[in-house]
Amino acid sequence: MTSPVLTAAETRAAEQALFDAGITPVDLMERAGAGAAEAIVARFPAQEVLVACGPGNNGGDGYVVARHLAERGWPVRVAALAEPATDQARAMRAQWAGPVEAMPAVVPPLVVDALFGIGARALDPALARWLDTVPAVIAIDQPSGIDTDTGAARGRAAAAALTVALGALKPVHAIMPGAGLCGPVAHVPIGLPLSERAMLARIAPPALRAPDATSNKYTRGKVVVVAGAMQGAAFLAAEAAQRSGAGYVELVGDDVPFGAPFALVRRAWDASVLEDKRIGAVVIGPGLDASDTSRVRLEAALAIACPVVLDAGALTQLASDKDALASRLRGDDREKVRLLTPHAGEFERLFGPVGGDPLAAVRAAAAKTGALVLLKGATSILAAPDGRALVGPIASPWLSTAGTGDVLAGVCGTMLAQAAWHGFDPLEAVGAAIWLHARAAELAGPALIADDLLWSLKRAVAKA
Ligand SMILES: NC(=O)C1=CN([C@@H]2O[C@H](COP(=O)(O)OP(=O)(O)OC[C@H]3O[C@@H](n4cnc5c(N)ncnc54)[C@H](OP(=O)(O)O)[C@@H]3O)[C@@H](O)[C@H]2O)[C@H](O)CC1
Numbered sequence: 001m002t003s004p005v006l007t008a009a010e011t012r013a014a015e016q017a018l019f020d021a022g023i024t025p026v027d028l029m030e031r032a033g034a035g036a037a038e039a040i041v042a043r044f045p046a047q048e049v050l051v052a053c054g055p056g057n058n059g060g061d062g063y064v065v066a067r068h069l070a071e072r073g074w075p076v077r078v079a080a081l082a083e084p085a086t087d088q089a090r091a092m093r094a095q096w097a098g099p100v101e102a103m104p105a106v107v108p109p110l111v112v113d114a115l116f117g118i119g120a121r122a123l124d125p126a127l128a129r130w131l132d133t134v135p136a137v138i139a140i141d142q143p144s145g146i147d148t149d150t151g152a153a154r155g156r157a158a159a160a161a162l163t164v165a166l167g168a169l170k171p172v173h174a175i176m177p178g179a180g181l182c183g184p185v186a187h188v189p190i191g192l193p194l195s196e197r198a199m200l201a202r203i204a205p206p207a208l209r210a211p212d213a214t215s216n217k218y219t220r221g222k223v224v225v226v227a228g229a230m231q232g233a234a235f236l237a238a239e240a241a242q243r244s245g246a247g248y249v250e251l252v253g254d255d256v257p258f259g260a261p262f263a264l265v266r267r268a269w270d271a272s273v274l275e276d277k278r279i280g281a282v283v284i285g286p287g288l289d290a291s292d293t294s295r296v297r298l299e300a301a302l303a304i305a306c307p308v309v310l311d312a313g314a315l316t317q318l319a320s321d322k323d324a325l326a327s328r329l330r331g332d333d334r335e336k337v338r339l340l341t342p343h344a345g346e347f348e349r350l351f352g353p354v355g356g357d358p359l360a361a362v363r364a365a366a367a368k369t370g371a372l373v374l375l376k377g378a379t380s381i382l383a384a385p386d387g388r389a390l391v392g393p394i395a396s397p398w399l400s401t402a403g404t405g406d407v408l409a410g411v412c413g414t415m416l417a418q419a420a421w422h423g424f425d426p427l428e429a430v431g432a433a434i435w436l437h438a439r440a441a442e443l444a445g446p447a448l449i450a451d452d453l454l455w456s457l458k459r460a461v462a463k464a
């Protein structure tokens, strides 16, 4: 249910493993360039193209792509920013039979960007501008100049028409803004050993187990949502927990009104509501105000052993004493699963600004607190205290509307309550929730409101 994502250094180590096994750098480059050309002809009709080659091995790939496109009848021009500087790039340059020109001043309509890959420093601004004005760019391995390991744009502004990721997905393909600037990503395997235990992975559709004849409402997960003053938010979280498959959802608060959905159990708050051993997860924060009553509820939730999802108002309360976060969240019990689900503003209040390397920031927050930390955004990032991390698909921009975070909190509650049933560890369970939420948004389409996600969640579960 995930695809490994390798840093530049991990990619180089994986390549080295192939070299150690006897594959030559030239063979590997041929494989990479041929695979890239294949991915291009599968997506674009034959047309005039300029292949722009840099001095390193990304440029080397470019000469291979040029040869394969020309062999398939494409009118290909090749331009070199600088002469090849590695043995394999020189070998590939020698195999290109056509002319090699200097980088043209006039921008052509279609350019294969084989200038820099994982070895790139930030581009000269004039080169970044040149690339950004090309109507359609096909990026080899990654768009030149973007930071491979953080996804930071470093002066690049225009999205590629296609990025051909060679061998491994890297953070640049998965984390915003880089992921957006890659455009559609075609992953071309070149035989790199990709460990299933990669420290970073992109979330793929989760393999959810359906209920069977032995299931009952409790085995399917009991989720308790603790309401605060703004009950709409808690209702969204509670119904989202139901629609993502929980067997029993209880909304506890003060004067919780009766009405649809009638399957939602409502109870008046009393600390004893959290004593039921059948509770699989608690969600607290959506609609929670800063009152003393809310504070008491938060403390009660943090005292229980089962997984607790802490969102919105709960995060605001935790931010008031952030130095004590780790002990407040788990006390002495390192087994306790706590999930913090901040957006960037809430993250900043708890941990300081996200900064230019969101993956590192989220990992540091998880390590500091001992909690799972989910930074919500266009590509949500989830990290565990041990450094493992997941990144979500690029989610619909229509999710930027009130209440969608409350829905996600509810789905997280269900997936954590059902984790053992699905065979997920807590990180994978929250990864499944991120995927379901993103898929529900896709199904809900433009101008969605958070309530629409409740219905489309049902269909997202059916597709998982
Ligand atoms: N290892 C393999 O056999 C395979 C690699 N693949 C492809 O290779 C690239 C990575 O290649 P690498 O040579 O390590 O790095 P780059 O081609 O990305 O760039 C390094 C050279 O470019 C110079 N550079 C970097 N940034 C700039 C810049 N902003 N301006 C000018 N010049 C720049 C850099 O110079 P230095 O001074 O920094 O040393 C190098 O000369 C990978 O992405 C794949 O495309 C194949 O995929 C598989 C086989």
Ligand SMILES: [K+]
Binding pocket: 058, 113, 114, 115, 116, 117, 139, 140, 141, 142, 143, 144
């Ligand atoms: K490139």
